[in-house]
Amino acid sequence: MWTIGDQAHASGASDHNPNPAGVVCAIDVLGDKGLDLAEFAEQVRTSRHPALKYCLTPETRVLCADLRWRPIGDLRVGERLISFDEFTTAARPSAGGNIRTAVVEATERIDLPAVKIRTDRGEVVASTDHMWVQYGGRGARNRWIESRALRAGDEIRYFADPWTEETSRDAGWLAGLFDGEGNLTMRRGAAKSGAGLTVAQKPGLAMDEIKRILADLGIQFAIDQNGVVQSARILGGLPAVLSFLGRVPSLRLRAKMIGGELWSGWRVRANDVAVVESVESVGVTEVVSVQTSTRTLIAEGMWSHNCIYNRRIWSTSRASEGWRRYAGSNPHTTHVHVSVGTGPDGKSTGPYDNTSSWGVGDDMSEVIKGIQTAVKAAGHDPGPIDGQWGPKTQAGLTAALKASGARGPAGPQGAAGPTGPRGERGEPGPKGDRGPAGELVLPAQLTVTAVNRVI
Structure with a gap:
């Protein structure tokens, strides 16, 4: 299907592999198979896909630069927070660097699947893809981990117990x-x-x-x-x-x-942690997505954690502005660039060491069944309609997409013209126009998901 060029991007430094560590953290969706790139880019922007944002419930307390803890739902654009660098600057970067001041760049309320994380220091409710700094142990690197990937016994870096001002x-x-x-x-x-x-x-x-x-x-x-x-x-x-x-x-x-702001640039003890006791689903819940200048924040004491097309960029950090002019070195006029990950230099945002945010680790059986059904209806063999992705489904989808981009054969040659005054027949008419392209009809809600899953 529309390619992201994993192998090519994994072999060298690029905006897809900024480490470079051979870990692709962005996709390029091409329009060479009949895809309307402008429509696709708009679908990505409006899909509210969880890979594009990280969220906490409105009552979650966040450490602000006035030394007060405020509910994340009360934060406003421009407010200053006490936060930290997304990565250290060492030769072997580790998640969670020095303490910094962060500025709130955007906030948004949204309904997303969420989990309740209980630790020995308290509890928090976060979207399943919300990221935390997992303590790697003495001498090992810390890493970013999604809420859904946490297990009992995991350790999340911890800053301090939330406090309130004493009035006694x-x-x-x-x-x-x-x-x-x-x-x-x-x-x-x-x-x-x-x-x-x-x-x-x-x-x-x-x-x-x-x-x-x-x-x-x-x-x-x-x-x-x-x-x-x-x-x-x-x-x-x-x-x-x-x-x-x-x-x-x-x-x-x-x-x-x-x-x-004397905390800025300060290093703190790395082994102060909150130990996860349990993680349980709480279903779809209203959460608050907050974008900060450091791409990080401190939530309930724990260290917690764009789409470009045709010279335009849209990002969750400035969602209210819609599409903006993009003046980067690559105008992305022939493909849609979607950032789904992070390199230690801070480029891009989101999970960079796994693909679960884009569906690969989720239960995709119903989505795959929808793709298989559409491929079969287009006259190609996807194998059994079983919700399992395999070589037959891949081959069937590839064939269907190839056919959907091919135009039909030319029409028959026109009939000869009428006999002239001297009994001479006219020249044959021109051949008919080529028939319309074949069409693969995917259910509308699968358009983006199919791209994500097939990559």
Whole structure:
């Protein structure tokens, strides 16, 4: 069927294989078999295919750059989030890089098949194709994994437990003390690098109160002795410091962190994880698709995660704008380019290490039966109508498509003209026009799916 050139693209670097790692992450759908490319491109755009978006239910909490967790359904375009690089920049790229600030580029509500993921740190409901950073273990690379592929025992990288601002008298007292006497340090590359938050007092009533309140709030800390002075130091690195500043209503220190976005470029401990306990289907559910500038976000504490034709591009990140002018190096005038994957350099978005988002891993039996039925109705042999893809179905579909692009034979030669005045017959008329092309009639809802499945 319309080709994507897997073998050719897997052999070298390209926009289909940006790693290059021999993993094709985009398809080219050609129009050399009678396909209306413009119509196909529009079908891809409007199909709401799950390979084009990654979604969480509206109440899922996302970490924002003002140190508050907000429901993803409340996010607005332009809002800033605390997020992370899609990949590390090492020679052997791994999913989930340094902490970054992300900007919300687009949001959309949509109904999609979803699952509930329960972990030892909480639970979340996400579309079946939503991507998470799976911890690969010490010395191994992390990878992106779809919700539907998660199994009990899998580990998802975890940033911090979602928090809310404390409103108690104790929290207000602690905030005032830290604003007056506290110290926020963000050391990079030094012998004692790290995010630090401390407050110093001489032993006595004030230090005793600091210890009590920190313990009551469940905040881990250590006491360092420096001569006659004691320092209470928040433990846990950057996630713990952000959690403290988000929970305790400090003015000076919180403004310092937020104003400078001091988390940007920071590395955090890789082995803090949420362990999957169960994954269960919840059917088709309303979810919110959010596109960010980093293509990532932190959802419920966990590290969570275009179509071009004829000089135009459409993407989920700017869906409300419809088709836009595309000025890239390849105008895509002879084929439709659909990105379905990601390379470690950040090009394209979505799963790049499997094809399940495009139906290969799903139950496609009814779709295949529809294709087999259409091929048989067009006069070709698809083998048994059993919903199983095999050589006969492939050969039958190929033959049907080839025939659908071939024009019928020329009509018979016209009859000789009437006899003239001197008894001479006129010259024979011209041959008739060639007959119309044959037609393979696929059910409308299978047009895109058939392309995806046959590749």
